[in-house]
Amino acid sequence: MKNRIKELRAARDLTQAELAEIISVSSRTIISLEKGQYNPSVLLAHKLSLVFDCPIEEVFLFGEEDGI
Amino acid sequence: MKKNILISVCGLAAGIVLILLAVFVFTGSTPLNGACYGIGAALLVLSAGNLVGASVKKAVETPETLKIQEIEEHDERNIRIRERAGWNTVRIFTPVLCACTLVSALAGAEVYVTFAACGLVLLVAGLSIGSQIYYDKRL
Numbered sequence: 285m286k287n288r289i290k291e292l293r294a295a296r297d298l299t300q301a302e303l304a305e306i307i308s309v310s311s312r313t314i315i316s317l318e319k320g321q322y323n324p325s326v327l328l329a330h331k332l333s334l335v336f337d338c339p340i341e342e343v344f345l346f347g348e349e350d351g352i
Numbered sequence: 353m354k355k356n357i358l359i360s361v362c363g364l365a366a367g368i369v370l371i372l373l374a375v376f377v378f379t380g381s382t383p384l385n386g387a388c389y390g391i392g393a394a395l396l397v398l399s400a401g402n403l404v405g406a407s408v409k410k411a412v413e414t415p416e417t418l419k420i421q422e423i424e425e426h427d428e429r430n431i432r433i434r435e436r437a438g439w440n441t442v443r444i445f446t447p448v449l450c451a452c453t454l455v456s457a458l459a460g461a462e463v464y465v466t467f468a469a470c471g472l473v474l475l476v477a478g479l480s481i482g483s484q485i486y487y488d489k490r491l
Contacts (some may be wrong), residue, residue, distance in 0.1 A: 304423075313429040325428055 286345040290318045292336045307331040360402040367396030442480055449473050 293303050300314045309328065316322035317332075324332070333340045370392030378385045424430060453469035 308423055308426070310424055310427045310430065313427055316429060322429055328428060 285323050285350050286320055286347065287317065288343055288345065289314070289332065292338070292343065293318075296336070303335065306335055356402065357406055360399045360406070363395045363399030364403065367392045367394070367399060370395065442476065446473070446476055446480070449476060 289303075293300070298306075300318070301311050304311045304314045307328065313322065317324060329340050329344060333343050336343055370388045374385050374388035374392060378388055449469065450473055453466065453473055456469055457466045
């Protein structure tokens with residue numbers, strides 16, 4: 285699943301470590317999310333959308349390859 | 353943490369008791385003597401290792417390291433990695449264990465070796481099926 289985490293994080297001037305600390309996950313999880321290697325749980329996606337103050341579908345880009 | 357230390361202390365005591373039993377009660381070259389020595393030594397070393405590890409961990413522990421440890425432990429990616437690693441281990445280990453059991457039976461190994469291997473196969477299969485039923489109901 286593609287996402288805009290890197291772009292949104294940069295726009296808010298946050299480092300990967302800072303974002304990881306805010307949502308209580310490891311920095312490695314943020315790296316994997318940004319690379320699109322890891323699909324988060326609904327809870328983590330919700331936390332990210334709250335941090336970036338935008339809906340989940342603006343953070344995560346759902347496409348046909350995701351079966352949607 | 354306190355529970356782990358208590359378990360280690362109990363293990364240490366049990367190990368010492370087993371070794372003392374082997375030295376003073378079940379003397380001679382008998383299977384019981386060997387079992388007491390083996391299990392006692394294993395318990396003693398593992399428990400002592402746990403206690404030393406816990407004391408070192410406590411000495412270097414800070415609120416910062418505790419927080420990092422907490423995050424790493426509850427990180428959902430780490431949880432998923434642990435689950436997949438566990439599942440893959442069972443997936444690979446089960447046929448290997450079955451093959452070893454078959455080879456031991458066909459190669460004419462001692463009966464107790466084959467029985468022990470069969471027991472392990474049954475234990476792994478039982479745990480796997482039991483876990484699947486448990487999580488099927490729970491999740």
